[in-house]
Amino acid sequence: MPFWRWVFNVFVVTSVAELHSISCTASFSSDQQQLDRVLKLPGQNFDVSFAHYAGYITVNEESGRDLLYWFFEAEEDPSSKPIVLWLNGGPGCSSIAYGLAEEIGPLHIEKDGKTLYLNRYSWNKVANILFVDSPVGVGFSYSNSYSDLLSNGDKRTAADNLKFIEKWLERFPQFKGTDLYLTGESYAGHYVPQLAHAIVKYNEKNGEETINLKGFMVGNALTDDFHDHFGVFQFMWSVGMISDQTYKQLNAKCDFDSFVHTSEECVEVLVIADQEIGDIDMYSIYTPPCTANFSRLSHIWRSKTVYKVGLLRRSYDPCTEMHSVQYFNLPEVQDALHVRSRNSRWETCSGLVNQNWQDSPQSVLDVYSELLNSGLRIWMFSGDTDAVIPVTSTRYNINAMKLQTVRPWRAWYDDGQVGGWTEEYEGLTFVTVRGAGHEVPLHKPKQALTLIKSFLSGKSMPEMELLSDS
Known part of the structure:
Protein backbone atom coordinates (compact mmCIF):
# COMPACT_ATOMS: atom_id res chain seq x y z
CA MET A 1 0.00 0.00 0.00
CA ASP A 224 4.59 12.48 -11.44
CA ASP A 225 5.37 14.69 -8.44
CA PHE A 226 3.89 17.86 -9.92
CA HIS A 227 0.62 16.35 -11.15
CA ASP A 228 0.27 14.19 -8.05
CA HIS A 229 0.74 17.16 -5.69
CA PHE A 230 -1.58 19.34 -7.74
CA GLY A 231 -4.24 16.61 -7.70
CA VAL A 232 -3.88 15.92 -3.95
CA PHE A 233 -4.35 19.55 -3.00
CA GLN A 234 -7.28 20.00 -5.37
CA PHE A 235 -8.94 16.86 -3.98
CA MET A 236 -8.52 17.98 -0.36
CA TRP A 237 -9.89 21.42 -1.16
CA SER A 238 -12.82 20.15 -3.27
CA VAL A 239 -14.14 17.85 -0.53
CA GLY A 240 -13.78 20.56 2.11
CA MET A 241 -10.79 19.26 4.07
CA ILE A 242 -8.63 22.41 3.89
CA SER A 243 -9.16 26.16 3.71
CA ASP A 244 -8.87 28.33 0.62
CA GLN A 245 -5.73 29.96 2.01
CA THR A 246 -4.00 26.67 2.77
CA TYR A 247 -4.94 25.35 -0.66
CA LYS A 248 -3.23 28.35 -2.26
CA GLN A 249 -0.17 27.97 -0.05
CA LEU A 250 0.15 24.26 -0.78
CA ASN A 251 0.14 24.94 -4.52
CA ALA A 252 2.67 27.73 -4.09
CA LYS A 253 5.07 25.88 -1.79
CA CYS A 254 4.73 22.18 -2.69
CA ASP A 255 3.69 21.66 -6.32
CA PHE A 256 7.24 21.25 -7.58
CA ASP A 257 8.49 19.35 -4.53
CA SER A 258 9.53 15.71 -4.42
CA PHE A 259 7.16 13.36 -2.63
CA VAL A 260 10.11 11.50 -1.12
CA HIS A 261 12.41 14.43 -0.34
CA THR A 262 10.01 17.14 0.78
CA SER A 263 11.34 20.66 1.40
CA GLU A 264 10.99 22.27 4.84
CA GLU A 265 9.04 25.13 3.24
CA CYS A 266 6.47 22.65 1.96
CA VAL A 267 6.38 20.73 5.26
CA GLU A 268 5.42 23.92 7.12
CA VAL A 269 2.27 24.28 5.01
CA LEU A 270 1.54 20.56 5.24
CA VAL A 271 1.52 20.83 9.03
CA ILE A 272 -1.11 23.57 8.80
CA ALA A 273 -3.14 21.39 6.43
CA ASP A 274 -2.84 18.49 8.89
CA GLN A 275 -4.30 20.64 11.66
CA GLU A 276 -7.21 21.71 9.46
CA ILE A 277 -7.96 18.17 8.31
CA GLY A 278 -8.16 16.72 11.81
CA ASP A 279 -8.11 13.11 12.92
CA ILE A 280 -9.23 11.12 9.87
CA ASP A 281 -7.79 8.31 7.79
CA MET A 282 -6.27 9.99 4.75
CA TYR A 283 -6.19 6.63 2.98
CA SER A 284 -9.97 6.33 3.24
CA ILE A 285 -11.54 9.63 4.18
CA TYR A 286 -15.12 8.45 4.75
CA THR A 287 -14.44 5.42 6.96
CA PRO A 288 -13.57 5.45 10.69
CA PRO A 289 -9.85 5.29 11.43
CA CYS A 290 -8.28 2.83 13.86
CA THR A 291 -8.83 3.78 17.53
CA ALA A 292 -6.16 1.43 18.85
CA ASN A 293 -2.91 2.90 20.13
CA PHE A 294 -0.98 2.39 16.94
CA SER A 295 1.61 4.87 15.68
CA ARG A 296 2.35 5.19 12.00
CA LEU A 297 5.29 7.28 10.84
CA SER A 298 4.03 10.03 8.56
CA HIS A 299 6.61 10.75 5.89
CA ILE A 300 4.92 13.86 4.61
CA TRP A 301 4.40 15.46 7.96
CA ARG A 302 7.70 14.24 9.44
CA SER A 303 5.91 13.53 12.71
CA LYS A 304 4.08 10.82 14.61
CA THR A 305 0.40 10.45 13.91
CA VAL A 306 -1.90 8.24 15.98
CA TYR A 307 -4.77 6.78 14.00
CA LYS A 308 -7.92 5.91 15.92
CA VAL A 309 -10.02 2.89 15.16
CA GLY A 310 -13.55 1.55 15.55
CA LEU A 311 -15.09 -1.85 14.96
CA LEU A 312 -16.61 -2.53 11.56
CA ARG A 313 -17.87 -5.55 9.68
CA ARG A 314 -15.35 -7.86 8.03
CA SER A 315 -15.97 -6.05 4.74
CA TYR A 316 -13.64 -3.38 6.07
CA ASP A 317 -11.52 -3.50 9.21
CA PRO A 318 -9.42 -0.34 9.72
CA CYS A 319 -7.02 -2.18 12.05
CA THR A 320 -5.87 -4.87 9.63
CA GLU A 321 -2.29 -3.63 9.80
CA MET A 322 -2.19 -4.26 13.55
CA HIS A 323 -3.30 -7.87 13.04
CA SER A 324 -0.40 -8.40 10.61
CA VAL A 325 2.12 -6.99 13.07
CA GLN A 326 0.96 -9.44 15.72
CA TYR A 327 0.77 -12.46 13.42
CA PHE A 328 4.05 -12.10 11.54
CA ASN A 329 6.01 -11.55 14.74
CA LEU A 330 5.00 -15.00 16.01
CA PRO A 331 8.10 -17.28 15.92
CA GLU A 332 6.02 -20.26 14.77
CA VAL A 333 4.71 -18.23 11.81
CA GLN A 334 8.24 -17.23 10.84
CA ASP A 335 9.31 -20.87 11.06
CA ALA A 336 6.49 -21.90 8.72
CA LEU A 337 7.54 -19.24 6.19
CA HIS A 338 11.22 -20.28 6.32
CA VAL A 339 12.28 -16.86 7.60
CA ARG A 340 16.03 -16.53 8.12
CA SER A 341 16.70 -13.03 9.42
CA ARG A 342 15.29 -12.27 12.89
CA ASN A 343 17.52 -9.48 14.08
CA SER A 344 14.67 -7.11 14.87
CA ARG A 345 10.91 -6.90 15.24
CA TRP A 346 8.99 -7.38 11.99
CA GLU A 347 7.39 -4.15 10.74
CA THR A 348 4.84 -3.43 8.05
CA CYS A 349 7.01 -0.56 6.83
CA SER A 350 10.69 0.23 7.41
CA GLY A 351 11.46 3.76 8.52
CA LEU A 352 15.15 3.06 7.95
CA VAL A 353 14.58 2.22 4.29
CA ASN A 354 12.18 5.10 3.77
CA GLN A 355 14.28 7.79 5.39
CA ASN A 356 17.42 6.75 3.50
CA TRP A 357 15.83 6.43 0.07
CA GLN A 358 18.21 7.61 -2.63
CA ASP A 359 17.15 8.16 -6.23
CA SER A 360 13.47 8.88 -6.87
Whole structure:
Protein backbone atom coordinates (compact mmCIF):
# COMPACT_ATOMS: atom_id res chain seq x y z
CA MET A 1 0.00 0.00 0.00
CA PRO A 2 1.09 2.76 1.43
CA PHE A 3 3.22 5.42 0.57
CA TRP A 4 4.96 6.01 3.73
CA ARG A 5 2.24 6.85 6.14
CA TRP A 6 0.10 9.59 5.13
CA VAL A 7 1.49 9.87 1.72
CA PHE A 8 4.26 7.39 1.89
CA ASN A 9 3.73 5.54 4.87
CA VAL A 10 2.06 4.09 1.49
CA PHE A 11 -1.51 -20.61 5.65
CA VAL A 12 -2.10 -24.01 5.55
CA VAL A 13 -2.66 -27.46 7.11
CA THR A 14 -2.07 -29.74 4.14
CA SER A 15 -3.91 -33.03 3.98
CA VAL A 16 -3.04 -35.99 1.83
CA ALA A 17 -5.94 -35.08 -0.43
CA GLU A 18 -4.35 -31.68 -1.06
CA LEU A 19 -1.23 -33.08 -2.60
CA HIS A 20 -2.86 -32.97 -6.02
CA SER A 21 -2.69 -29.17 -5.83
CA ILE A 22 1.00 -29.26 -6.54
CA SER A 23 1.42 -28.23 -10.14
CA CYS A 24 1.00 -31.04 -12.61
CA THR A 25 4.50 -30.20 -13.84
CA ALA A 26 5.97 -30.63 -10.37
CA SER A 27 8.26 -33.38 -11.62
CA PHE A 28 10.28 -30.61 -13.25
CA SER A 29 10.46 -28.55 -10.04
CA SER A 30 13.72 -27.77 -8.32
CA ASP A 31 14.60 -29.30 -4.98
CA GLN A 32 14.66 -25.84 -3.41
CA GLN A 33 11.12 -25.24 -4.64
CA GLN A 34 9.90 -28.19 -2.62
CA LEU A 35 11.85 -27.01 0.41
CA ASP A 36 9.99 -23.69 0.08
CA ARG A 37 6.61 -25.44 0.19
CA VAL A 38 4.50 -24.12 3.07
CA LEU A 39 2.97 -27.20 4.65
CA LYS A 40 1.38 -25.73 7.74
CA LEU A 41 0.57 -22.30 9.13
CA PRO A 42 -0.38 -21.49 12.69
CA GLY A 43 -3.96 -20.36 13.19
CA GLN A 44 -5.45 -22.10 10.17
CA ASN A 45 -8.35 -24.42 10.86
CA PHE A 46 -9.45 -25.04 7.28
CA ASP A 47 -8.12 -26.82 4.21
CA VAL A 48 -7.18 -25.17 0.94
CA SER A 49 -7.12 -26.46 -2.62
CA PHE A 50 -3.91 -24.73 -3.70
CA ALA A 51 -0.21 -25.08 -3.01
CA HIS A 52 1.88 -22.18 -1.78
CA TYR A 53 5.56 -21.52 -1.22
CA ALA A 54 7.70 -19.04 0.70
CA GLY A 55 11.44 -18.56 0.67
CA TYR A 56 14.36 -16.40 -0.38
CA ILE A 57 15.81 -15.44 -3.73
CA THR A 58 19.34 -14.01 -3.66
CA VAL A 59 19.51 -11.02 -5.99
CA ASN A 60 23.12 -10.06 -5.19
CA GLU A 61 25.65 -12.70 -4.17
CA GLU A 62 28.41 -10.26 -3.24
CA SER A 63 26.52 -8.38 -0.53
CA GLY A 64 24.01 -11.13 0.19
CA ARG A 65 20.82 -9.29 -0.74
CA ASP A 66 17.96 -11.76 -0.26
CA LEU A 67 14.31 -11.03 -1.06
CA LEU A 68 11.54 -13.01 0.61
CA TYR A 69 8.72 -14.16 -1.67
CA TRP A 70 5.39 -15.85 -1.03
CA PHE A 71 3.76 -17.57 -4.00
CA PHE A 72 0.23 -18.93 -4.23
CA GLU A 73 -0.85 -21.18 -7.05
CA ALA A 74 -4.29 -20.54 -8.54
CA GLU A 75 -7.18 -22.37 -6.92
CA GLU A 76 -7.83 -24.35 -10.09
CA ASP A 77 -5.54 -25.50 -12.90
CA PRO A 78 -2.53 -23.28 -12.10
CA SER A 79 -0.63 -24.42 -15.18
CA SER A 80 -3.21 -22.66 -17.38
CA LYS A 81 -3.28 -19.41 -15.39
CA PRO A 82 -1.01 -16.35 -15.67
CA ILE A 83 1.29 -15.12 -12.91
CA VAL A 84 0.40 -11.83 -11.23
CA LEU A 85 3.30 -10.23 -9.34
CA TRP A 86 2.15 -7.75 -6.68
CA LEU A 87 4.39 -5.00 -5.24
CA ASN A 88 3.65 -2.54 -2.46
CA GLY A 89 5.38 0.78 -2.17
CA GLY A 90 6.28 3.08 0.70
CA PRO A 91 9.06 3.18 -0.27
CA GLY A 92 9.82 0.65 2.44
CA CYS A 93 6.49 -1.17 2.93
CA SER A 94 5.87 -4.91 2.86
CA SER A 95 3.87 -6.54 0.07
CA ILE A 96 3.17 -9.42 2.43
CA ALA A 97 1.80 -7.06 5.09
CA TYR A 98 -0.53 -5.25 2.71
CA GLY A 99 -1.08 -6.85 -0.69
CA LEU A 100 -1.16 -10.39 0.69
CA ALA A 101 -2.51 -10.19 4.24
CA GLU A 102 -5.19 -7.54 3.79
CA GLU A 103 -5.83 -7.08 0.08
CA ILE A 104 -5.59 -9.70 -2.67
CA GLY A 105 -4.06 -12.73 -0.93
CA PRO A 106 -6.10 -15.86 -0.09
CA LEU A 107 -5.17 -15.87 3.61
CA HIS A 108 -6.15 -12.98 5.86
CA ILE A 109 -5.72 -12.47 9.60
CA GLU A 110 -8.49 -12.28 12.17
CA LYS A 111 -8.72 -9.54 14.80
CA ASP A 112 -7.02 -11.73 17.39
CA GLY A 113 -3.78 -11.57 15.39
CA LYS A 114 -3.42 -15.36 15.63
CA THR A 115 -6.12 -16.92 13.45
CA LEU A 116 -6.48 -17.01 9.67
CA TYR A 117 -9.52 -16.93 7.42
CA LEU A 118 -10.02 -17.39 3.68
CA ASN A 119 -10.43 -14.32 1.52
CA ARG A 120 -13.36 -15.15 -0.74
CA TYR A 121 -12.22 -12.50 -3.23
CA SER A 122 -8.59 -13.58 -3.48
CA TRP A 123 -6.93 -12.96 -6.82
CA ASN A 124 -5.67 -16.55 -6.89
CA LYS A 125 -9.16 -17.42 -8.07
CA VAL A 126 -8.06 -16.17 -11.50
CA ALA A 127 -4.24 -16.24 -11.39
CA ASN A 128 -1.14 -17.52 -9.67
CA ILE A 129 -0.12 -14.66 -7.37
CA LEU A 130 3.43 -13.83 -6.34
CA PHE A 131 4.34 -11.40 -3.55
CA VAL A 132 7.85 -10.14 -2.86
CA ASP A 133 9.11 -7.86 -0.09
CA SER A 134 11.26 -5.39 -1.98
CA PRO A 135 13.79 -3.85 -1.58
CA VAL A 136 16.08 -5.35 1.08
CA GLY A 137 15.26 -4.11 4.56
CA VAL A 138 11.53 -4.44 3.90
CA GLY A 139 9.56 -7.10 5.75
CA PHE A 140 11.66 -10.26 6.02
CA SER A 141 13.97 -9.36 3.13
CA TYR A 142 17.52 -8.61 4.22
CA SER A 143 21.12 -8.02 3.24
CA ASN A 144 24.35 -9.21 4.84
CA SER A 145 25.68 -5.70 4.18
CA TYR A 146 24.08 -3.05 6.41
CA SER A 147 25.06 -0.34 3.92
CA ASP A 148 22.53 -1.85 1.46
CA LEU A 149 19.72 -0.74 3.78
CA LEU A 150 20.98 2.84 3.59
CA SER A 151 21.41 2.96 -0.18
CA ASN A 152 18.11 1.72 -1.61
CA GLY A 153 16.59 3.64 -4.49
CA ASP A 154 14.49 3.27 -7.61
CA LYS A 155 17.26 2.11 -9.95
CA ARG A 156 18.61 -0.65 -7.74
CA THR A 157 15.10 -1.77 -6.79
CA ALA A 158 14.20 -2.24 -10.45
CA ALA A 159 17.45 -4.13 -11.10
CA ASP A 160 16.98 -6.35 -8.04
CA ASN A 161 13.35 -7.06 -8.92
CA LEU A 162 14.37 -8.07 -12.43
CA LYS A 163 17.02 -10.39 -11.03
CA PHE A 164 14.41 -11.76 -8.63
CA ILE A 165 12.05 -12.70 -11.47
CA GLU A 166 14.87 -14.26 -13.49
CA LYS A 167 16.02 -16.44 -10.58
CA TRP A 168 12.50 -17.21 -9.35
CA LEU A 169 11.67 -18.69 -12.75
CA GLU A 170 14.77 -20.87 -12.43
CA ARG A 171 13.40 -22.18 -9.14
CA PHE A 172 9.95 -22.66 -10.67
CA PRO A 173 10.79 -23.86 -14.18
CA GLN A 174 7.23 -25.12 -14.75
CA PHE A 175 6.18 -21.46 -15.03
CA LYS A 176 8.79 -20.40 -17.58
CA GLY A 177 6.96 -18.94 -20.54
CA THR A 178 3.82 -18.34 -18.49
CA ASP A 179 2.13 -14.97 -19.08
CA LEU A 180 3.32 -12.47 -16.47
CA TYR A 181 1.48 -9.36 -15.29
CA LEU A 182 2.86 -6.79 -12.85
CA THR A 183 0.56 -5.08 -10.36
CA GLY A 184 0.89 -2.82 -7.33
CA GLU A 185 -0.19 0.38 -5.66
CA SER A 186 1.07 3.64 -4.20
CA TYR A 187 4.86 4.03 -4.57
CA ALA A 188 4.72 0.90 -6.70
CA GLY A 189 3.59 3.46 -9.26
CA HIS A 190 7.36 3.82 -9.63
CA TYR A 191 8.34 0.18 -9.07
CA VAL A 192 5.92 -1.41 -11.54
CA PRO A 193 6.52 0.62 -14.73
CA GLN A 194 10.25 0.75 -13.98
CA LEU A 195 10.34 -3.05 -13.65
CA ALA A 196 8.26 -3.43 -16.81
CA HIS A 197 10.75 -1.22 -18.63
CA ALA A 198 13.66 -3.26 -17.28
CA ILE A 199 12.03 -6.50 -18.46
CA VAL A 200 11.41 -5.09 -21.93
CA LYS A 201 15.08 -4.08 -22.18
CA TYR A 202 16.15 -7.45 -20.79
CA ASN A 203 14.13 -9.29 -23.43
CA GLU A 204 15.51 -7.08 -26.21
CA LYS A 205 19.06 -7.76 -25.05
CA ASN A 206 18.53 -11.50 -24.92
CA GLY A 207 16.99 -11.58 -28.36
CA GLU A 208 13.85 -13.36 -27.22
CA GLU A 209 11.06 -12.98 -24.67
CA THR A 210 12.68 -14.94 -21.90
CA ILE A 211 10.30 -13.26 -19.43
CA ASN A 212 6.83 -13.38 -20.92
CA LEU A 213 5.59 -9.99 -19.71
CA LYS A 214 2.12 -9.16 -21.03
CA GLY A 215 1.18 -6.02 -19.14
CA PHE A 216 0.95 -4.13 -15.88
CA MET A 217 -1.65 -2.39 -13.71
CA VAL A 218 -1.12 0.16 -10.92
CA GLY A 219 -3.53 1.62 -8.39
CA ASN A 220 -3.57 5.05 -6.69
CA ALA A 221 -0.05 5.25 -8.02
CA LEU A 222 2.62 7.87 -7.56
CA THR A 223 3.47 8.87 -11.13
CA ASP A 224 4.59 12.48 -11.44
CA ASP A 225 5.37 14.69 -8.44
CA PHE A 226 3.89 17.86 -9.92
CA HIS A 227 0.62 16.35 -11.15
CA ASP A 228 0.27 14.19 -8.05
CA HIS A 229 0.74 17.16 -5.69
CA PHE A 230 -1.58 19.34 -7.74
CA GLY A 231 -4.24 16.61 -7.70
CA VAL A 232 -3.88 15.92 -3.95
CA PHE A 233 -4.35 19.55 -3.00
CA GLN A 234 -7.28 20.00 -5.37
CA PHE A 235 -8.94 16.86 -3.98
CA MET A 236 -8.52 17.98 -0.36
CA TRP A 237 -9.89 21.42 -1.16
CA SER A 238 -12.82 20.15 -3.27
CA VAL A 239 -14.14 17.85 -0.53
CA GLY A 240 -13.78 20.56 2.11
CA MET A 241 -10.79 19.26 4.07
CA ILE A 242 -8.63 22.41 3.89
CA SER A 243 -9.16 26.16 3.71
CA ASP A 244 -8.87 28.33 0.62
CA GLN A 245 -5.73 29.96 2.01
CA THR A 246 -4.00 26.67 2.77
CA TYR A 247 -4.94 25.35 -0.66
CA LYS A 248 -3.23 28.35 -2.26
CA GLN A 249 -0.17 27.97 -0.05
CA LEU A 250 0.15 24.26 -0.78
CA ASN A 251 0.14 24.94 -4.52
CA ALA A 252 2.67 27.73 -4.09
CA LYS A 253 5.07 25.88 -1.79
CA CYS A 254 4.73 22.18 -2.69
CA ASP A 255 3.69 21.66 -6.32
CA PHE A 256 7.24 21.25 -7.58
CA ASP A 257 8.49 19.35 -4.53
CA SER A 258 9.53 15.71 -4.42
CA PHE A 259 7.16 13.36 -2.63
CA VAL A 260 10.11 11.50 -1.12
CA HIS A 261 12.41 14.43 -0.34
CA THR A 262 10.01 17.14 0.78
CA SER A 263 11.34 20.66 1.40
CA GLU A 264 10.99 22.27 4.84
CA GLU A 265 9.04 25.13 3.24
CA CYS A 266 6.47 22.65 1.96
CA VAL A 267 6.38 20.73 5.26
CA GLU A 268 5.42 23.92 7.12
CA VAL A 269 2.27 24.28 5.01
CA LEU A 270 1.54 20.56 5.24
CA VAL A 271 1.52 20.83 9.03
CA ILE A 272 -1.11 23.57 8.80
CA ALA A 273 -3.14 21.39 6.43
CA ASP A 274 -2.84 18.49 8.89
CA GLN A 275 -4.30 20.64 11.66
CA GLU A 276 -7.21 21.71 9.46
CA ILE A 277 -7.96 18.17 8.31
CA GLY A 278 -8.16 16.72 11.81
CA ASP A 279 -8.11 13.11 12.92
CA ILE A 280 -9.23 11.12 9.87
CA ASP A 281 -7.79 8.31 7.79
CA MET A 282 -6.27 9.99 4.75
CA TYR A 283 -6.19 6.63 2.98
CA SER A 284 -9.97 6.33 3.24
CA ILE A 285 -11.54 9.63 4.18
CA TYR A 286 -15.12 8.45 4.75
CA THR A 287 -14.44 5.42 6.96
CA PRO A 288 -13.57 5.45 10.69
CA PRO A 289 -9.85 5.29 11.43
CA CYS A 290 -8.28 2.83 13.86
CA THR A 291 -8.83 3.78 17.53
CA ALA A 292 -6.16 1.43 18.85
CA ASN A 293 -2.91 2.90 20.13
CA PHE A 294 -0.98 2.39 16.94
CA SER A 295 1.61 4.87 15.68
CA ARG A 296 2.35 5.19 12.00
CA LEU A 297 5.29 7.28 10.84
CA SER A 298 4.03 10.03 8.56
CA HIS A 299 6.61 10.75 5.89
CA ILE A 300 4.92 13.86 4.61
CA TRP A 301 4.40 15.46 7.96
CA ARG A 302 7.70 14.24 9.44
CA SER A 303 5.91 13.53 12.71
CA LYS A 304 4.08 10.82 14.61
CA THR A 305 0.40 10.45 13.91
CA VAL A 306 -1.90 8.24 15.98
CA TYR A 307 -4.77 6.78 14.00
CA LYS A 308 -7.92 5.91 15.92
CA VAL A 309 -10.02 2.89 15.16
CA GLY A 310 -13.55 1.55 15.55
CA LEU A 311 -15.09 -1.85 14.96
CA LEU A 312 -16.61 -2.53 11.56
CA ARG A 313 -17.87 -5.55 9.68
CA ARG A 314 -15.35 -7.86 8.03
CA SER A 315 -15.97 -6.05 4.74
CA TYR A 316 -13.64 -3.38 6.07
CA ASP A 317 -11.52 -3.50 9.21
CA PRO A 318 -9.42 -0.34 9.72
CA CYS A 319 -7.02 -2.18 12.05
CA THR A 320 -5.87 -4.87 9.63
CA GLU A 321 -2.29 -3.63 9.80
CA MET A 322 -2.19 -4.26 13.55
CA HIS A 323 -3.30 -7.87 13.04
CA SER A 324 -0.40 -8.40 10.61
CA VAL A 325 2.12 -6.99 13.07
CA GLN A 326 0.96 -9.44 15.72
CA TYR A 327 0.77 -12.46 13.42
CA PHE A 328 4.05 -12.10 11.54
CA ASN A 329 6.01 -11.55 14.74
CA LEU A 330 5.00 -15.00 16.01
CA PRO A 331 8.10 -17.28 15.92
CA GLU A 332 6.02 -20.26 14.77
CA VAL A 333 4.71 -18.23 11.81
CA GLN A 334 8.24 -17.23 10.84
CA ASP A 335 9.31 -20.87 11.06
CA ALA A 336 6.49 -21.90 8.72
CA LEU A 337 7.54 -19.24 6.19
CA HIS A 338 11.22 -20.28 6.32
CA VAL A 339 12.28 -16.86 7.60
CA ARG A 340 16.03 -16.53 8.12
CA SER A 341 16.70 -13.03 9.42
CA ARG A 342 15.29 -12.27 12.89
CA ASN A 343 17.52 -9.48 14.08
CA SER A 344 14.67 -7.11 14.87
CA ARG A 345 10.91 -6.90 15.24
CA TRP A 346 8.99 -7.38 11.99
CA GLU A 347 7.39 -4.15 10.74
CA THR A 348 4.84 -3.43 8.05
CA CYS A 349 7.01 -0.56 6.83
CA SER A 350 10.69 0.23 7.41
CA GLY A 351 11.46 3.76 8.52
CA LEU A 352 15.15 3.06 7.95
CA VAL A 353 14.58 2.22 4.29
CA ASN A 354 12.18 5.10 3.77
CA GLN A 355 14.28 7.79 5.39
CA ASN A 356 17.42 6.75 3.50
CA TRP A 357 15.83 6.43 0.07
CA GLN A 358 18.21 7.61 -2.63
CA ASP A 359 17.15 8.16 -6.23
CA SER A 360 13.47 8.88 -6.87
CA PRO A 361 12.76 10.55 -10.21
CA GLN A 362 10.15 13.27 -10.10
CA SER A 363 8.24 11.58 -12.90
CA VAL A 364 7.84 8.20 -14.57
CA LEU A 365 5.74 9.60 -17.41
CA ASP A 366 8.78 9.20 -19.65
CA VAL A 367 8.74 5.47 -18.86
CA TYR A 368 5.08 5.32 -19.87
CA SER A 369 5.86 7.11 -23.13
CA GLU A 370 8.21 4.25 -24.04
CA LEU A 371 6.02 1.41 -22.79
CA LEU A 372 2.82 2.64 -24.44
CA ASN A 373 4.33 1.58 -27.76
CA SER A 374 5.64 -1.76 -26.51
CA GLY A 375 2.44 -3.76 -26.97
CA LEU A 376 1.91 -4.21 -23.23
CA ARG A 377 -1.54 -4.05 -21.68
CA ILE A 378 -1.45 -1.03 -19.33
CA TRP A 379 -4.18 -0.14 -16.84
CA MET A 380 -4.37 2.44 -14.05
CA PHE A 381 -7.03 2.30 -11.34
CA SER A 382 -8.01 4.59 -8.52
CA GLY A 383 -10.08 4.29 -5.37
CA ASP A 384 -12.01 7.55 -5.27
CA THR A 385 -11.99 8.13 -1.48
CA ASP A 386 -8.20 8.16 -1.16
CA ALA A 387 -6.61 11.51 -0.28
CA VAL A 388 -3.02 10.24 -0.50
CA ILE A 389 -2.77 9.80 -4.27
CA PRO A 390 -6.36 10.60 -5.25
CA VAL A 391 -8.31 10.12 -8.44
CA THR A 392 -7.61 13.75 -9.41
CA SER A 393 -3.86 13.11 -9.42
CA THR A 394 -4.16 10.08 -11.68
CA ARG A 395 -6.44 11.95 -14.09
CA TYR A 396 -3.93 14.79 -14.40
CA ASN A 397 -1.18 12.25 -15.10
CA ILE A 398 -3.23 10.54 -17.81
CA ASN A 399 -4.13 13.89 -19.37
CA ALA A 400 -0.42 14.73 -19.50
CA MET A 401 0.15 11.67 -21.71
CA LYS A 402 -2.14 13.21 -24.38
CA LEU A 403 -3.64 9.87 -25.40
CA GLN A 404 -6.36 9.40 -27.95
CA THR A 405 -9.69 8.30 -26.40
CA VAL A 406 -11.02 5.11 -27.98
CA ARG A 407 -14.00 4.61 -25.64
CA PRO A 408 -15.36 7.61 -23.70
CA TRP A 409 -16.03 8.00 -20.00
CA ARG A 410 -18.80 5.76 -18.67
CA ALA A 411 -19.99 3.95 -15.57
CA TRP A 412 -19.15 0.29 -15.05
CA TYR A 413 -21.33 -2.09 -13.06
CA ASP A 414 -21.05 -4.83 -10.49
CA ASP A 415 -24.23 -6.79 -9.63
CA GLY A 416 -26.41 -4.03 -11.08
CA GLN A 417 -24.72 -1.25 -9.09
CA VAL A 418 -22.25 1.34 -10.34
CA GLY A 419 -18.84 0.02 -9.37
CA GLY A 420 -17.01 3.07 -10.63
CA TRP A 421 -16.17 4.78 -13.89
CA THR A 422 -13.81 4.05 -16.74
CA GLU A 423 -12.32 5.49 -19.92
CA GLU A 424 -10.24 3.68 -22.53
CA TYR A 425 -7.41 5.34 -24.36
CA GLU A 426 -5.04 4.24 -27.07
CA GLY A 427 -2.65 2.02 -25.12
CA LEU A 428 -4.11 2.56 -21.65
CA THR A 429 -7.32 1.94 -19.67
CA PHE A 430 -8.32 3.96 -16.61
CA VAL A 431 -10.74 2.60 -13.99
CA THR A 432 -12.07 4.20 -10.81
CA VAL A 433 -13.56 2.13 -7.99
CA ARG A 434 -16.45 3.87 -6.25
CA GLY A 435 -16.11 4.14 -2.48
CA ALA A 436 -12.64 2.57 -2.32
CA GLY A 437 -9.70 4.12 -0.54
CA HIS A 438 -5.95 3.87 -1.17
CA GLU A 439 -5.99 0.07 -0.88
CA VAL A 440 -8.77 -0.71 -3.32
CA PRO A 441 -8.94 -4.49 -2.66
CA LEU A 442 -9.16 -3.84 1.10
CA HIS A 443 -12.14 -1.51 0.82
CA LYS A 444 -13.89 -3.03 -2.18
CA PRO A 445 -12.65 -6.64 -2.51
CA LYS A 446 -15.47 -7.87 -4.76
CA GLN A 447 -15.10 -4.97 -7.19
CA ALA A 448 -11.31 -5.43 -7.14
CA LEU A 449 -11.75 -9.06 -8.22
CA THR A 450 -13.96 -7.85 -11.08
CA LEU A 451 -11.18 -5.41 -11.97
CA ILE A 452 -8.43 -8.03 -12.17
CA LYS A 453 -10.68 -10.39 -14.14
CA SER A 454 -11.29 -7.69 -16.75
CA PHE A 455 -7.64 -6.69 -16.84
CA LEU A 456 -6.32 -10.23 -17.33
CA SER A 457 -8.91 -11.01 -20.00
CA GLY A 458 -8.24 -7.75 -21.85
CA LYS A 459 -11.95 -6.96 -21.77
CA SER A 460 -13.67 -3.70 -20.91
CA MET A 461 -15.15 -3.26 -17.44
CA PRO A 462 -18.70 -4.71 -17.24
CA GLU A 463 -21.68 -2.72 -18.43
CA MET A 464 -25.18 -2.70 -16.95
CA GLU A 465 -26.95 -5.98 -17.65
CA LEU A 466 -30.47 -5.33 -18.85
CA LEU A 467 -33.06 -7.78 -17.54
CA SER A 468 -35.89 -8.89 -19.85
CA ASP A 469 -39.54 -8.49 -18.80
CA SER A 470 -40.27 -12.15 -19.46
